[in-house]
Amino acid sequence: MIFDVLPGCAQLAVAADAAVADDRFDGISEGELAGLVCAWDRVEAHAAARKLAVVAELARRNPAPEDAEFTADEVANAWGSPGSGLMS
Numbered sequence: 001m002i003f004d005v006l007p008g009c010a011q012l013a014v015a016a017d018a019a020v021a022d023d024r025f026d027g028i029s030e031g032e033l034a035g036l037v038c039a040w041d042r043v044e045a046h047a048a049a050r051k052l053a054v055v056a057e058l059a060r061r062n063p064a065p066e067d068a069e070f071t072a073d074e075v076a077n078a079w080g081s082p083g084s085g086l087m088s
Helices: 010-018 030-061 065-078
Strands: none
Touching: 010 030, 030 065
């Protein structure tokens, strides 16, 4: 299946989503379901890597120790968890 060879990316998410109509898995074999689980795992890993790349860029732009708390708060607020202690 194509889900076994595509790298984790936005296009894989679109393809995996299109493979299932209305969250119904009728006609999809167990092997194909396992392939979809793996595909969504790669999409999730890709998204996490991209998100962390942005966090790293924020940290790079604010390298001074006195800026670290501000950067951590900014990221925590963006993720919806003020004071999460990121980058501390």
